Amino acid sequence: MTTAAEFFGDPEVLDELVVLYGADVVSALVPAVMGMLVVREATASMDEKQRIFRTDLRYATLAVFRWIGDPAKMDRYLDQIMNEGIDTAQKKFPAVTAFLDGRFDQFFQEICAAFHIPESG
Structure with a gap:
């Protein structure tokens, strides 16, 4: 049986996770990038702001993805990131x-009963 560490340590799985959850990372970055751009480029046209926004x-x-891939950097914040991720989950x-x-086990039994699904195992 494969452990979670082996599964998520597989480079192919990591590539798939970026595709699945990359949008969540970007959505967290958008407000910060937008805020810095508004302050920094107050006189730029809207078209120019849009171009700069996408580049930034x-x-x-x-x-961020390169930072996540660096184990030394990730380890410094891993506990905090895990706690926040668990809270969100x-x-x-x-x-x-x-x-x-x-x-x-109790939760699973309640869900099975609610949806009339026979428990396996």
């Missing part, structure tokens, strides 16, 4: 909270 966003996105997926609280 591209640079910022690539910089808990807000989106009740199963995560149930798992962390030690109630996943």
Whole structure:
């Protein structure tokens, strides 16, 4: 059986994760890039601002992905990033909270019953 570490450490899996979750990273960068641009380029035309925005966003996105790929840098912030990610996952997926609280089996049984799905295993 493959462990999560082996699975997510596979370069092909990492390539797929960037495609799946890259938009989430970009969405977090957009407000910062936009805010800096508004202050820095107050006199530029709207077309010029749009061009600069896309260029800056591209640079910022690539910089973040390169940073994520550097284990030495990532390790400094890994606990904080994991905690924030777990908090976000808990807000989106009740199963995560149930798992962390030690109630996943009960949660799974309730879900199966609610959708009339026979439990396997």
